[in-house]
Amino acid sequence: GENVEQHPSTLSVQEGDSAVIKCTYSDSASNYFPWYKQELGKRPQLIIDIRSNVGEKKDQRIAVTLNKTAKHFSLHITETQPEDSAVYFCAASRGGGATNKLIFGTGTLLAVQP
């Protein structure tokens, strides 16, 4: 089955710097890769996702890149702000299908220092 590894487990950056979180997956049939943000005491929420037919997707200060050959994808946050502090989870799935489901990474705690 699918296995998703996520690094680093903790990341501390200065406000205004960039942050990068990396994930690798094992199932070459995976084609859907979402990222979730979980603020302290809140539920995980989808912030951006990418499908395997594109290599990069941007939404304001966040972007996700996908390398299908190497089976890894990354979350990039530019101009970090204190409100970006949270736990971030990557995930992967084969996308759709009655019995498919997301497989989550182990999470990255991002701390943005003011």
Added chain:
Amino acid sequence: EADIYQTPRYLVIGTGKKITLECSQTMGHDKMYWYQQDPGMELHLIHYSYGVNSTEKGDLSSESTVSRIRTEHFPLTLESARPSHTSQYLCASSKTELSTDTQYFGPGTRLTVL
């Protein structure tokens, strides 16, 4: 408003008690999931369901049980609570679609067993 609801939000209970954590969704989703999460830690899938009368055990062994009699309702039951069950329990749901398995999470139930 379409959402996922969990009750209670907080529960403090004594050892040996039977408890049921409620999860309902008005998203029109067919798949539902239960995760166990310690603060700031990874999401452990403990149960999931692909539809009515379908239930599967997740990756993390759990003494809890679930049922799926109605599409919108996915309760989790602990027959005899123990201190080791102290954790946050997150319910999620998703819709079988052609290319994504995006999950949407409820607000969680924080369980403390004394």
